[in-house]
Amino acid sequence: MSTCDDVRERLDDFVDGLLEPAEAAAVAGHLEGCASCRREEQALRALLRDAAALADTVAPPRDLWPAIERRLRHGSGAWLRGLAAAAALLLAVGGALLARTAPAPAPSGPETAVQLDGTGRLQEAALQAAEMARLEAEYDQAAQVLLVELRARQDRLPPQTVAQVEASLRTIDTALGQIRTALAQQPSETGLHMMLASTHRKKIELLRRVVRVGA
Amino acid sequence: MRGTMSVKSLAWCALLAAATASAQGRVDERRAAAADGTVAIETGGGSVRVVGWDKAEVTVTGTLGADSQRVEVRGDRRKLRIEVVPERHDHPGAADLEIHVPAGSRVEVEAFQAAVDVEGVTGSVRAETVNSSITFTGTADDVRLESVNGGVSVRGRSARINVESVNGPVDVSDPGGDLQAGTVNGPLKVSGALGLARGRLESVNGRVTFEGKLAARGALDIENVGGGVDLAISSPADYRVSTFNGAIVNEIGPGPQAVRGHDEDDEDDETPGKELTFSAGSGGARVTVTTLNGRVRIMKGR
Numbered sequence: 001m002s003t004c005d006d007v008r009e010r011l012d013d014f015v016d017g018l019l020e021p022a023e024a025a026a027v028a029g030h031l032e033g034c035a036s037c038r039r040e041e042q043a044l045r046a047l048l049r050d051a052a053a054l055a056d057t058v059a060p061p062r063d064l065w066p067a068i069e070r071r072l073r074h075g076s077g078a079w080l081r082g083l084a085a086a087a088a089l090l091l092a093v094g095g096a097l098l099a100r101t102a103p104a105p106a107p108s109g110p111e112t113a114v115q116l117d118g119t120g121r122l123q124e125a126a127l128q129a130a131e132m133a134r135l136e137a138e139y140d141q142a143a144q145v146l147l148v149e150l151r152a153r154q155d156r157l158p159p160q161t162v163a164q165v166e167a168s169l170r171t172i173d174t175a176l177g178q179i180r181t182a183l184a185q186q187p188s189e190t191g192l193h194m195m196l197a198s199t200h201r202k203k204i205e206l207l208r209r210v211v212r213v214g215a
Numbered sequence: 216m217r218g219t220m221s222v223k224s225l226a227w228c229a230l231l232a233a234a235t236a237s238a239q240g241r242v243d244e245r246r247a248a249a250a251d252g253t254v255a256i257e258t259g260g261g262s263v264r265v266v267g268w269d270k271a272e273v274t275v276t277g278t279l280g281a282d283s284q285r286v287e288v289r290g291d292r293r294k295l296r297i298e299v300v301p302e303r304h305d306h307p308g309a310a311d312l313e314i315h316v317p318a319g320s321r322v323e324v325e326a327f328q329a330a331v332d333v334e335g336v337t338g339s340v341r342a343e344t345v346n347s348s349i350t351f352t353g354t355a356d357d358v359r360l361e362s363v364n365g366g367v368s369v370r371g372r373s374a375r376i377n378v379e380s381v382n383g384p385v386d387v388s389d390p391g392g393d394l395q396a397g398t399v400n401g402p403l404k405v406s407g408a409l410g411l412a413r414g415r416l417e418s419v420n421g422r423v424t425f426e427g428k429l430a431a432r433g434a435l436d437i438e439n440v441g442g443g444v445d446l447a448i449s450s451p452a453d454y455r456v457s458t459f460n461g462a463i464v465n466e467i468g469p470g471p472q473a474v475r476g477h478d479e480d481d482e483d484d485e486t487p488g489k490e491l492t493f494s495a496g497s498g499g500a501r502v503t504v505t506t507l508n509g510r511v512r513i514m515k516g517r
Contacts, residue, residue, distance in 0.1 A: 158328075161346055164364050168381050168399045175419045175440040178507055182459045186488065191457055191505040195438055198417060202399060206381055209363060213327065213345050 004030075007037050015044055129187055132196065139200040146207035153211065165210050172203045242286045242312060244275040249292045251319040251338060258299040259283075259307020260328040267318035267335035267353070273297075280309030324349075330365075348383070366401070372409065390414075390427075402442075411435065418442050422509075426516065429500035436503045443509040449516025451496030456504040456511050459488050464512045468493045 007030045013019050014027045031038050154162045179196045186192060248254070250271055256263060261280055273295055275286060284300045301308030307327045316322060316336065324331050324342040331342045331349045339357040342349045348365040351358055351373075359377045360367045366383035369376055372391040379385070381399045389407040396403055397417040405416065408427025413434050416423050420441040428450040429435055435452075437444055443461070456463055456471070463471035471491035504511050 158346070161364060164382055171400055171420050171441075175507070179440065182507060186459070189459075189488075192459065192507075195440060195505060195507060198438060199419060199440060202397065202417070202419060205379075206363075206399065209343075209361065210345075213363075 004034060004037050007031070007034070008040055011037075011041055011044055015041065129183075132183075132193055135197065136200065139204060142204055143200075143207060146204065146211055149211045150207060157210070157213070165206070168206060169203065172199060172206070175199050176203075240279045242275055242277045242279060242310065244286065244288045244297075246273045246288055246295055247271060247292055248273045248295060248317055248320070250317045251321070252292055252317070253294040253321045253323065254314070254316045255294070255296045255323040255325075256312075256314065257297070257325045258310055258312070258329045259301060259326070260309030261299075261311045262330045263324060263326055263332070264313045265322055265324065265331075265333040265336065266313065266315050267320065267337060268315050269318060270315070271317055272315075273317070274315045275312060276314075277310055277312035280311075282306055283308035283310055286310060286312070384421075391430075428516070429502070431499050433500040434503075435500070437505070439506045439509045441508050442506075444504050444506060444511045445514065446502070446504070446512070447514040447516045448495070448500075448502065450500060451494070451498055452500040452502045453494045453498040454492065454502045454504075454513065456491040456502075456513070457488065458506045458509065458511055460508045461489075461506045462510045463489050463491050464510065465491060465493070466512070466514050467495055468513070 007027055010019060010023065010027055014024060017024075019027065031041055150165075157165075176196065176199055179192055179199060183189065183192045183196065248271060254265075254273055256265070273288075275288060275297055277286075279286065279299070282302050284302055287298045287300050288295060289298075290296045297312075297314065299308040299310045299312075309329065318335055319338045320336060321339045322333060322336050322341070324333070324340075326342070326344045326347060328346045329344065330347045331344060333340050333342065333350070334352040336351075336353060337355055339359075340351055340355050341359045342351075342361070344362045344365050346364045347362070348367070349360045349362055350368040350370075351360060352370045353373070354371045355373045357375045358369060358373045360369065360379070362380045362383055364382045365380065366386070367378045367380045368386045368388075369378055369390070370388040372389055374392040376387060376390055376393070377395045378387060379397045380401050382401050383398075384401045385396050385398050385403045387394060387396055387405045389409060390405065391408070391410050392412055394405070394408075394411060394414040394416075396405065396415075398421040399419045400421055401418075402421045402424070403416055403418050404424045405414070406424075406426045408414070408425065408429070410428055410430045411433055412430045414425070414429075414436070416425065416435075416437045418439045421439075422442045422445070423437055423439050424445045425435065425437065426447040429448060429452055431451075435448075437446075454468075456465075465471065469491070471489040473489055
């Protein structure tokens with residue numbers, strides 16, 4: 001195993017400690033004398049550290065939700081602040097990592113629906129839709145990052161487990177679609193907004209848990 | 216003669232190997248431990264039974280699986296870590312273990328595919344599995360159990376309970392204090408609640424069932440997207456129930472009202488949805504139920 005290609009093929013297993021002792025020693029020996037491969041190894045280890053930390057940082061803390069729920073229950077202005085807080089927190093905890101790993105999509109359409117009415121007041125329903133769309137975009141970004149992680153690690157999980165997790169994700173996505181359809185008919189229904197947010201949260205928690213297990 | 220010796224030697228070797236394997240397969244460890252220390256357990260498969268007792272020590276007994284090297288116990292009185300070390304790094308090790316811990320311990324279990332059973336721990340219990348069940352019996356300060364595909368079961372009046380399973384059933388018996396429980400596809404059942412102070416039950420597609428009593432000023436919030444909700448609350452409460460596409464069946468009070476769309480002058484603008492607000496008895500506790508498609512049934516409590 002003298003070539004850089006040979007070593008790089010084995011780097012994944014090397015950093016995971018999966019090589020036989022003699023093979024691991026050969027890789028270690030090559031790394032000592034090859035700065036280029038050493039950089040590859042360091043980059044891989046850094047990526048794995050980030051990925052391990054990811055599972056704990058992408059989703060909002062669980063105890064954020066009771067506060068959001070209280071705000072949602074206390075009328076329109078307050079619930080908007082709650083959604084904004086949720087979105088801001090998602091950005092704060094996951095933003096840096098998301099920026100590194102995925103291109104941030106532009107805010108989705110409903111934001112442009114925010115308009116001033118004749119008296120200068122913001123139209124309530126449009127603003128609600130805009131805030132919820134922003135929150136959904138943040139959740140979708142977080143879910144995408146975690147899905148990439150899940151794909152990268154799914155060979156460490158039993159195939160049946162992966163199949164069940166994917167079936168659960170489909171169930172959640174179907175539910176999200178149904179809630180969005182209902183919201184299109186009743187955009188001011190607070191309970192539906194809460195249901196949409198909590199269903200997104202379940203998806204993130206499921207992904208985070210499975211990624212952590214596969215780490 | 217030479218052949219005879221060889222056969223004997225082989226026989227002795229076989230016996231010795233069997234005895235060695237058996238000795239290696241048994242686990243019998245003992246450590247001093249603080250009354251309120253942390254005991255962290257990590258295993259891949261098999262089973263783990265954790266029992267709280269009144270001694271200031273931790274014992275680990277049981278049998279190693281064929282794919283496991285040993286059980287490693289390290290740490291000090293304040294924090295002990297018990298780990299089943301697998302033969303191969305890419306394959307989880309398995310063992311059937313019974314672990315006794317001081318009752319006031321903080322117990323943390325990570326078990327990939329091992330069934331986890333905890334009882335008699337009064338401190339806190341955190342357990343997580345992927346494909347196997349978790350049960351807790353007793354009264355602890357804080358119980359947090361999570362499984363992906365396995366069932367989760369809690370019995371007893373712990374101060375705080377937080378239980379979740381994605382695909383397995385969640386079953387909580389005799390809770391008081393604070394309860395949070397959730398599933399994606401699995402059924403969620405709460406029975407024998409006695410003075411529950413605060414409950415939040417959520418599912419995406421599983422049926423949610425609640426039976427029992429709430430505290431006088433308690434609160435119970437239930438949210439279900441696709442699954443139904445069955446309620447049988449035997450204490451006074453103020454109900455607020457809403458469903459978008461489902462039905463509401465109230466066996467203890469008035470029926471629901473259809474929800475109209477925002478344009479009250481347009482008869483064609485009626486949107487789906489039903490709401491029901493009423494009080495049972497003198498009221499006091501708050502019950503909120505929201506579903507998208509699931510049927511809500513309110514029954515007389517026992």
